Amino acid sequence: MAGESLLPPLPNYGYKNMAKKKPVIEFRNLTFSYQLQEIPALKNINLTIYEGEYVAILGLNGAGKTTLQLCINGVIPNMIFGDFEGDVLVNGLNTQEYPTREMAKIVGMVFDNPEFQLTQTSVAEEVALGLENLGIPTVEMHPIIEDALETVGLDGLQERSPFALSGGQQQRLAIASALAMKPQIFVMDEPTSNIDPIGKEEVIAVAAKLNKEKHMTVILAEHEVEVIAQFADHVIVIHEGEIILDGTPHEVFAQVEKLEKIGLRVPQVTEFAYRLEKEYGVKVKEYPIKIDEAEQFAADTFKK
Amino acid sequence: MRGAVIPITMVPGDSPLHKIAPLPKLAWSFGVLIIAFMTRNPAILGTIILAGLLLTTIAQIWKPMLRVMIVLFPVFVISIFLQSIAPAFPKPWNPIVGFGPFTIYQEGIYSGITMFGRAFGMTLFAMVTIMTTHPSDLFASLEKIGMPYVLNFILTVTLQLIPILQREFGTVLSAQKSRGMKGTGFGAVLPSMVPVFVGAIERVQQLSISLESRAFGSTGNKTSYRNVVMRPSDYIILVSGLLATFATGYWILVDKSLDWSRSMTFSPTLSISLVVSAGLIFTSFVTIAIFKIIKT
Known part of the structure; x- marks a missing residue:
């Protein structure tokens, strides 16, 4: 693993515990450059993602987050061409051998711009599109569609035009459309970048729900570190096409200096503890990353 | 417009x-x-x-x-x-x-x-x-009498794209205006065409990726959500x-x-x-x- 050796293993928290679980996605020595580009977008990626994980991919714009995600359902190298070396195995299937439309049965994908993903004249038909392509009988479609719309909180809007929805609703519709196909793996590429704050929370909450309740493997590219800290159990940091950190949120966000050097932020509570340690010599056993952890940390520290 | x-x-x-x-x-x-x-x-x-x-x-x-x-x-x-x-x-x-x-x-x-x-x-x-x-019923019926699914789909998507492109056109025109370019009349329409159509091509590319991600064109039987009863x-x-x-x-x-x-x-x-x-x-x-x- 690329970043593994850098990090001290933590008891009771390491994603290594996940190792008991089945690996669902494996990147093996993957290097990819887009057509007519000399600098590779991904360099020597080695990564394993286990079943049921909530994986967050963190990185600056252009770091390679989207490229990495597009490799999972085979858009790269089957639809977007370039120099592709190495292998990506999803559920044991090599993405180079299976086109995206077949991988779609395993991998659901939601992109950053909801409008670019909607094509139908009504919300229900939008969700039905994937089911039609999978050949689900019409009678079975209705409960699936209702269930998917309920999961994302869009029930009752079946007959509305997708283009008459708000940004957050559109993105949740895109999620429902992918969700209805019951994929094992759910990939979301900055799903909140084009929507308002309330819409953001809605989308993030839905993603967490899919992971916790429907036990899907969720892979989310996201800028909001607070969100990542709250939900993810595996964080990958990409910089200039390379994985530089790979571990649990606690492991990754403990590397405050390293993250700040490449221009990434850590959760505010983590930074607070980091500064206390740096400037006042306060001993920090483990950096808090969530509010309740920070509360505990503050209580412990100031009691002394 | x-x-x-x-x-x-x-x-x-x-x-x-x-x-x-x-x-x-x-x-x-x-x-x-x-x-x-x-x-x-x-x-x-x-x-x-x-x-x-x-x-x-x-x-x-x-x-x-x-x-x-x-x-x-x-x-x-x-x-x-x-x-x-x-x-x-x-x-x-x-x-x-x-x-x-x-x-x-x-x-x-x-x-x-x-x-x-x-x-x-x-x-x-x-x-x-x-x-x-309803357009979907119309297309579903046409499909029943042998119109190819892909052709049908192209029609549906085209119908959807028209209002979006129209709105984009408006955005581009406003952008032209705000930069002091001519924002009205026929003279303003032509230079706006280029960004709108480049945007449209990009959109279609994105759309095709997102459609394939939803198993569009995959092997096996295809079913239809809209069932038009005669x-x-x-x-x-x-x-x-x-x-x-x-x-x-x-x-x-x-x-x-x-x-x-x-x-x-x-x-x-x-x-x-x-x-x-x-x-x-x-x-x-x-x-x-x-x-x-x-x-x-």
Whole structure:
């Protein structure tokens, strides 16, 4: 693993515990450059993602987050061409051998711009599109569609035009459309970048729900570190096409200096503890990353 | 540019016409199309128009129909003006009146009226069909009678893209304005085309990736969410449409007395007033259109 050796293993928290679980996605020595580009977008990626994980991919714009995600359902190298070396195995299937439309049965994908993903004249038909392509009988479609719309909180809007929805609703519709196909793996590429704050929370909450309740493997590219800290159990940091950190949120966000050097932020509570340690010599056993952890940390520290 | 689009889409409603399945309506529309091109008889064409207007009333879609016809009617009317001077009709032509180099012919008026009748009648029926049918039902029905799925899909997506591109066009125009470029008139439209179309290509690329991610085009059977049910009444309407088309077509072919082109005569006063009013309707329409384009 690329970043593994850098990090001290933590008891009771390491994603290594996940190792008991089945690996669902494996990147093996993957290097990819887009057509007519000399600098590779991904360099020597080695990564394993286990079943049921909530994986967050963190990185600056252009770091390679989207490229990495597009490799999972085979858009790269089957639809977007370039120099592709190495292998990506999803559920044991090599993405180079299976086109995206077949991988779609395993991998659901939601992109950053909801409008670019909607094509139908009504919300229900939008969700039905994937089911039609999978050949689900019409009678079975209705409960699936209702269930998917309920999961994302869009029930009752079946007959509305997708283009008459708000940004957050559109993105949740895109999620429902992918969700209805019951994929094992759910990939979301900055799903909140084009929507308002309330819409953001809605989308993030839905993603967490899919992971916790429907036990899907969720892979989310996201800028909001607070969100990542709250939900993810595996964080990958990409910089200039390379994985530089790979571990649990606690492991990754403990590397405050390293993250700040490449221009990434850590959760505010983590930074607070980091500064206390740096400037006042306060001993920090483990950096808090969530509010309740920070509360505990503050209580412990100031009691002394 | 916004709001300039003709509302050629379904008008929600609860009329008997809304309840008929798409195929019978399509059958009648195509029947009318065939008959309208088979005959030049003003009485048959007039009946078609009257029937079309009656259906518009039954479907309660007068308002949207008027909005469509405001644009199309002047285009239909111009055929009376053009045909009267240069009839698309075998010679000899019988002149009625002459103005310098222009002569109005009997056959021209006849030909103009029939062409107007054809276009108007066909459009009425087509519009009633479109305005009373959900597009998805229409496509689902077309697919049932053998239209390829992909072709269908292209139609659906195109319909969806039009308003989006229109909005993008507005955004680009505003951006041009805010940077001090010309934001109004025809001169502003051309430079805006490039960003809009580049954006459209990018959008289509994204769309194709997102569609494949939803198993579009994957192997195996494809099912359809919209299941259009044909009730017995729909079958009756469908069959009667086919029969009516066949019977009228046969009548037109057999009964030569339906050709009134030589027997019908127009008085000079009637001819002149027809041609002048057709010309006026058309020129006023063009003037308003140009004025609107300049203004936006």
